[in-house]
Structure formats: C-alpha cells, structure tokens
Amino acid sequence: MSYERSNIRKLAAYVPGEQPKVSKLIKLNTNENPYPPVPAVMKAIADVQGDHLRRYPSPTAQGFREAAARVHHVEPEQVIATNGSDELLRLVMTVYCEPSGMRTNQPGGIGVTNPTYSLYSVLADIQDTPEIVVDLDDDYGMPSDLSDRWNAAGCKLGFIVNPHAPSGRFYELHEIRKVAEKFDGVLIVDEAYVDFAEHDALELVRQQPDGLGLENVLVTRTLSKGYSLAGLRFGYGIGSHKIIAALDKARDSYNTDILSQAAATTAIEARDAVAESWEKVILERDRMRDELEKRGYKVFPSAANFLLTVPPKGRVGAAKIYQSLADKGIYVRYFTHDNMCDKLRITVGTPEQNDALYNALDQIK
Amino acid sequence: MSYERSNIRKLAAYVPGEQPKVSKLIKLNTNENPYPPVPAVMKAIADVQGDHLRRYPSPTAQGFREAAARVHHVEPEQVIATNGSDELLRLVMTVYCEPSGMRTNQPGGIGVTNPTYSLYSVLADIQDTPEIVVDLDDDYGMPSDLSDRWNAAGCKLGFIVNPHAPSGRFYELHEIRKVAEKFDGVLIVDEAYVDFAEHDALELVRQQPDGLGLENVLVTRTLSKGYSLAGLRFGYGIGSHKIIAALDKARDSYNTDILSQAAATTAIEARDAVAESWEKVILERDRMRDELEKRGYKVFPSAANFLLTVPPKGRVGAAKIYQSLADKGIYVRYFTHDNMCDKLRITVGTPEQNDALYNALDQIK
Numbered sequence: 001m002s003y004e005r006s007n008i009r010k011l012a013a014y015v016p017g018e019q020p021k022v023s024k025l026i027k028l029n030t031n032e033n034p035y036p037p038v039p040a041v042m043k044a045i046a047d048v049q050g051d052h053l054r055r056y057p058s059p060t061a062q063g064f065r066e067a068a069a070r071v072h073h074v075e076p077e078q079v080i081a082t083n084g085s086d087e088l089l090r091l092v093m094t095v096y097c098e099p100s101g102m103r104t105n106q107p108g109g110i111g112v113t114n115p116t117y118s119l120y121s122v123l124a125d126i127q128d129t130p131e132i133v134v135d136l137d138d139d140y141g142m143p144s145d146l147s148d149r150w151n152a153a154g155c156k157l158g159f160i161v162n163p164h165a166p167s168g169r170f171y172e173l174h175e176i177r178k179v180a181e182k183f184d185g186v187l188i189v190d191e192a193y194v195d196f197a198e199h200d201a202l203e204l205v206r207q208q209p210d211g212l213g214l215e216n217v218l219v220t221r222t223l224s225k226g227y228s229l230a231g232l233r234f235g236y237g238i239g240s241h242k243i244i245a246a247l248d249k250a251r252d253s254y255n256t257d258i259l260s261q262a263a264a265t266t267a268i269e270a271r272d273a274v275a276e277s278w279e280k281v282i283l284e285r286d287r288m289r290d291e292l293e294k295r296g297y298k299v300f301p302s303a304a305n306f307l308l309t310v311p312p313k314g315r316v317g318a319a320k321i322y323q324s325l326a327d328k329g330i331y332v333r334y335f336t337h338d339n340m341c342d343k344l345r346i347t348v349g350t351p352e353q354n355d356a357l358y359n360a361l362d363q364i365k
Numbered sequence: 366m367s368y369e370r371s372n373i374r375k376l377a378a379y380v381p382g383e384q385p386k387v388s389k390l391i392k393l394n395t396n397e398n399p400y401p402p403v404p405a406v407m408k409a410i411a412d413v414q415g416d417h418l419r420r421y422p423s424p425t426a427q428g429f430r431e432a433a434a435r436v437h438h439v440e441p442e443q444v445i446a447t448n449g450s451d452e453l454l455r456l457v458m459t460v461y462c463e464p465s466g467m468r469t470n471q472p473g474g475i476g477v478t479n480p481t482y483s484l485y486s487v488l489a490d491i492q493d494t495p496e497i498v499v500d501l502d503d504d505y506g507m508p509s510d511l512s513d514r515w516n517a518a519g520c521k522l523g524f525i526v527n528p529h530a531p532s533g534r535f536y537e538l539h540e541i542r543k544v545a546e547k548f549d550g551v552l553i554v555d556e557a558y559v560d561f562a563e564h565d566a567l568e569l570v571r572q573q574p575d576g577l578g579l580e581n582v583l584v585t586r587t588l589s590k591g592y593s594l595a596g597l598r599f600g601y602g603i604g605s606h607k608i609i610a611a612l613d614k615a616r617d618s619y620n621t622d623i624l625s626q627a628a629a630t631t632a633i634e635a636r637d638a639v640a641e642s643w644e645k646v647i648l649e650r651d652r653m654r655d656e657l658e659k660r661g662y663k664v665f666p667s668a669a670n671f672l673l674t675v676p677p678k679g680r681v682g683a684a685k686i687y688q689s690l691a692d693k694g695i696y697v698r699y700f701t702h703d704n705m706c707d708k709l710r711i712t713v714g715t716p717e718q719n720d721a722l723y724n725a726l727d728q729i730k
Contacts, residue, residue: 002611011614016421036418083598083617084617087448094373246373252448255451
C-alpha cells in the first residue's frame with residue numbers, strides 16, 4: 001500500500017550534478033566557484049559560540065537582511081533569507097501556484113522557457129501545478145510573446161534565469177523589464193550566476209525616486225556559486241514588500257541556522273574581496289572560450305561561470321567526450337534533454353584545472 | 366493586487382516563542398537545553414574547511430544517516446535528515462495530504478489532538494488541507510477512539526507528540542502502537558522531547574526478528590532540545606523504507622548544509638556524553654515540581670524538559686504571573702488557546718535559573 005499523493009508517487013526526483021567522492025577529481029560539472037570562501041567567512045563561523053548554537057536563531061535572519069539591504073540598496077523588508085535558493089524556489093510555488101493537478105489547461109501554474117534550470121519542473125510536479133513551456137530561440141533568446149503565452153495559460157509565476165542556464169546567455173535589463181511589465185503573475189528572475197555578469201536586475205525592484213519598483217518581480221540569489229559557499233545552503237530573494245511579506249508567512253519558522261546566518265552576513269559584507277575571485281573566473285572564461293574554439297568547438301556567449309559548447313561536427317560526440325573526460329577524472333555536465341543533445345556544459349575552473357581539461361580534450365580521438 | 370493563493374493570503378503565521386535580545390534574561394519559554402553543546406560538536410564545526418564549504422554537501426546527509434542508524438539500531442535507508450524537524454513536518458504534509466481546501470468534510474487531511482504542538486495547524490493551512498481535531502482527556506490522555514475518528518474523516522496523517530506538548534505527559538508504547546495499528550494513514554510520532562523521557566517509540570519502526578516494523582509510523586526527532594542545538598536547525602525522521610523513500614523524493618535537493626551535517630553527526634555519536642545534561646535537567650525537573658507544588662501550584666506529570674502548571678486558585682492568575690515574571694527578566698510561556706487558559710509552561714533551566722524563578726514567584730502578590 002502507498003500512502004503518498006499520486007503526484008508524489010509519480011514524481012521523478014531532481015537529479016543533482018554528480019558529486020564524486022574521490023578528491024583528486026577535477027569537478028567542472030556543478031558550477032561551484034573554484035576558489036575557497038574569503039577568510040572572514042571562516043572566522044565568522046569560528047566565532048559562533050556554543051551558547052549561540054543552544055538557542056534558536058533569528059527566525060528571519062535579521063542581521064543578514066539588513067546587510068543585504070545595505071549592499072543592494074533596498075530595504076530590509078524587501079529581503080528574504082532561505083535555506084539555499086532551492087527553498088526559495090519551492091516557496092514561491094507554495095505561495096503562488098494552485099495545486100490543481102498537472103493538467104496544462106488549468107490556470108494557476110508556472111511558466112518556464114525551454115531550456116531552463118531543470119529544478120523548476122520538479123518543484124511544479126511536487127506542488128502538482130501545471131507547467132507551461134515556451135521554447136527559446138536557437139541562440140537562447142526570449143521570444144517577444146513570452147509573457148503573452150504565459151498569460152494565456154493563466155500562469156501565476158514565470159521563471160527567467162539570468163545569466164541563462166544552461167547556456168550562459170545574458171538578457172539585458174530592458175528585455176526583462178518588458179517581460180515583467182507584460183506578465184500578469186510574479187516574475188522570478190533567478191540570478192544564481194549574476195556575480196559573473198556585468199549587470200543585475202535589482203533596478204526593477206528598487207524603490208525609485210519616482211515611486212516603487214515593479215511589484216511583481218522577485219530576484220533570487222544564492223551564495224553557492226559566486227561566494228564559494230555551496231556547502232552552506234544559503235540563498236535569498238529581493239522583491240517588493242508585498243511579495244516578501246507573503247513568502248515570509250509560509251516559510252519554515254526558523255529556516256536558516258545561526259552558522260549560515262553568520263557566514264552569509266559576513267560574506268555579503270565582504271563582497272568586494274569576494275569579487276576578486278569573480279575577476280579571475282571571468283579571465284579564465286575568456287581563455288576557455290579561446291581554447292575550445294581553437295579546437296573547433298562552438299561556444300555559446302556566456303556571462304556565467306560556465307560555457308555551453310558543441311564539439312566539432314563529424315568527430316567524437318558530446319556523450320563520448322563526457323565519458324572519456326570522466327574516465328580521466330574530469331567531470332563536466334552532459335544533458336540528455338532533447339534540445340540539449342550533443343552539448344557539454346563546462347564550469348570554469350582554476351587555470352590548472354582548465355589546462356588539465358584542454359590536455360584531456362586533445363587526447364580524445 | 367495580491368498574487369498569492371487565497372489560503373496563503375488568509376494564513377495566520379506560526380508565532381514562535383519570544384526570543385528577547387537582552388542577554389541577561391532568563392529564558393524558560395522555548396524549551397532549549399540550558400547546557401551548551403558538548404565540546405566535540407564545536408570541534409566538528411571548527412574542522413570544516415573552506416574547501417568543504419565551497420562544494421555542495423551530501424544531498425542526503427549520508428554520514429549522519431549512517432551514524433543515526435547505528436545509534437538507533439535501524440538501517441540508514443530508514444533515516445531522513447532535515448533542516449530542523451520543521452522541514453520534516455512540512456514535508457510530510459506535502460507528501461501525504463491533499464490540498465483540497467480546508468473544508469473538514471474532504472478527505473486527505475491531518476488528524477491532531479487538542480491541545481498539541483501549534484505548528485501542525487499552520488502547516489496544514491499552508492498545504493490547504495483539512496484538519497480534524499480530537500480533544501484529549503482532562504489529563505491529556507488519548508481517547509480510545511482517536512484513530513477511528515481520524516479514519517472517519519479520511520485523514521492521511523495523524524500527529525502525536527510524545528512526550529506530549531504542551532503538557533509533558535508521556536504515552537506508553539502500547540498506547541501508541543494501538544493508535545498506529547488502527548489508523549489508516551501515516552502516524553507521526555513527534556519525539557522532540559524524548560531525550561528527557563525513559564522510552565521512545567523506535568521499536569515500532571525497527572525491523573523485528575519476525576519481519577518489518579509498522580509500515581505507517583514515522584518518528585520525528587530534533588537536535589534543538591536534547592542536544593542543545595536549536596541554532597543549528599537539524600532534525601530527522603525514522604520510519605519504514607517506504608515512507609523515507611517517498612519523503613526523500615520531495616525534499617529540497619540539498620536540504621541540510623555541511624556544517625550542520627558535521628555537527629549533527631558528531632552530536633548523535635556523542636549521545637552518551639550529551640545524556641549527562643539530560644540527567645541534570647531531569648533532576649531539576651523533579652525539584653521544580655516540588656518547589657511549585659510547595660507554592661500551591663498544580664503541576665501536570667511531565668517526561669519532557671518543561672512543566673505545565675496552574676497557579677493556585679483564587680490568587681494571581683497565569684496571565685498576570687507571566688507578565689510579572691517578564692518584567693523581572695524571566696520568560697515563561699503563556700498560551701491563550703481556549704483550553705490552555707490559566708496555565709503556564711515553564712522550561713526547566715539550570716539550578717541558578719530555576720532558583721531565580723522561585724524567588725520571583727514569591728515576590729508576586
């Protein structure tokens with residue numbers, strides 16, 4: 001006998017990138033920053049005393065909210081802290097999407113693009129809410145009728161990843177603003193990789209001199225990538241007071257712990273020091289593009305810390321290259337979705353890791 | 366304009382116990398262990414390196430699962446680790462309860478007792494699932510038809526807290542077994558306070574020599590109380606393989622962080638050392654009972670680290686005592702639910718904290 005809801009019984013769970021245990025491996029598959037967290041973060045963790053651990057933490061991570069508000073020039077009430085951005089992405093579905101069954105003719109669901117971050121679809125299945133998929137252009141640009149199509153299906157949430165995953169493409173602010181202004185629901189701008197790009201979309205949610213920011217935009221962030229803190233599980237959202245207040249009611253009561261609150265607050269305050277690693281990654285991203293193109297690979301434009309690439313035609317295919325690299329202890333990401341076939345997504349590593357990748361590619365015949 | 370679902374819009378959020386910031390206060394209101402975590406836990410946190418934080422943690426907290434399985438004599442596949450037991454309690458609703466609206470004539474909801482831990486009701490509202498409430502006896506015993514009444518309403522989940530909150534009453538194993546065997550859904554046995562009691566309900570879920578444990582029981586635990594780690598946000602569940610596999614599919618992909626995994630694994634392995642603090646709390650609980658009874662208070666039997674008590678009749682009422690104590694910097698818990706009126710719940714503190722409480726009570730006229 002099964003006790004669970006039928007949508008859960010049928011659920012195909014999200015498959016995270018592999019986390020091989022052998023420590024000599026070169027992991028270019030899950031988009032971590034290759035440099036360690038800044039020393040101030042380690043000190044903040046070490047400074048947490050037993051008596052702090054004994055007591056409940058701030059339910060809202062108030063210290064972090066205030067620090068993030070200062071760094072991003074918004075108000076603390078526009079910030080929500082979560083257990084990774086995973087929690088935040090799940091929470092928006094809980095708060096905005098109707099669990100009406102996954103029939104796409106029902107309103108209340110989510111609008112996504114194809115391709116996009118694969119977790120959204122899994123979370124929609126868990127919420128048992130419909131998912132409307134709109135194909136991107138061949139170069140991963142957004143079609144001009146994206147909002148219209150989401151609106152026509154009654155979507156309550158729309159998801160844009162910027163820089164886009166898994167392509168790395170960067171959407172300009174005016175493109176996102178247009179989607180948000182035309183969309184009837186709440187637009188999630190997932191900026192997991194924005195630390196490696198030149199701009200962000202916070203202008204859309206900031207209080208402007210002439211009034212409020214857009215009421216229906218939530219920008220989501222994570223410390224997993226840019227801040228080298230994937231192990232910490234800390235994400236946050238920045239949006240209108242109204243969105244944050246609604247999310248705040250439905251999150252777990254004490255959703256972030258005292259160690260991660262201390263580390264995250266210090267990390268975001270040390271943003272300028274952390275940014276030195278972003279500069280190094282960006283330099284290596286440019287070099288990786290050159291090295292791959294030199295070898296005949298097509299490389300899509302990327303403002304993130306990874307490159308999406310297509311091996312030279314008529315030679316060894318992406319699946320085989322993925323496996324050959326893995327055999328040599330170098331992990332990259334290979335997707336099996338229809339429209340991602342024969343492509344590899346490679347995280348930008350340290351110069352040494354990247355050199356090892358180029359050498360390994362040269363050995364694959 | 367509001368974007369959120371109507372059940373969320375109407376939601377009255379869970380109100381956690383007060384966490385006053387003044388450090389000289391004596392906090393006897395949220396049931397933390399008054400003693401700090403054991404030194405081994407602090408060392409485990411200090412041993413986490415930057416390179417660990419940089420990478421994603423084990424998605425399942427595998428090291429913890431294995432340690433908990435050894436300590437509790439179950440299999441690792443019978444354990445799920447969560448971001449506090451809060452996450453686990455929310456997750457069971459997601460997995461088992463139908464979001465059919467909160468109309469109590471619809472099946473698929475939760476069965477609770479009255480009184481019980483107030484979070485269950487909030488989580489049911491978030492899931493938009495019906496809640497069936499069955500009154501406990503005057504001495505907080507379970508009525509013999511508890512399962513029948515939950516079954517009649519089509520409940521998918523039933524919740525028992527043992528030791529019971531907010532009374533502290535301990536239910537014997539045979540009582541819980543009877544509820545589980547008669548109940549058609551999954552029975553959650555919330556053992557948040559079990560470290561201060563003499564027995565637990567794990568026998569119900571353990572593989573027996575003659576076969577499996579009960580398939581429909583999930584025991585939930587937290588490190589917040591007994592292990593002095595409320596700040597860490599770490600909970601776990603122990604149940605049948607089937608229940609754990611279903612929950613595992615629907616949890617956030619990386620729901621516990623590497624620092625809390627390290628600390629929690631060490632804490633549970635150091636159970637014998639931690640238990641010394643439980644012994645001290647139990648001694649003080651007995652002394653607190655004597656001191657309160659000496660002052661004319663009625664004190665309910667308790668196997669937890671708190672006492673539920675009724676002030677002497679015809680004198681100052683609970684609300685006034687609560688406020689007078691707060692004015693003196695001593696926080697206890699005062700409930701305003703109907704059937705909890707004129708009662709105080711007092712966490713057992715250190716001998717010094719408890720002495721301060723008795724002195725303060727003597728000054729209230």
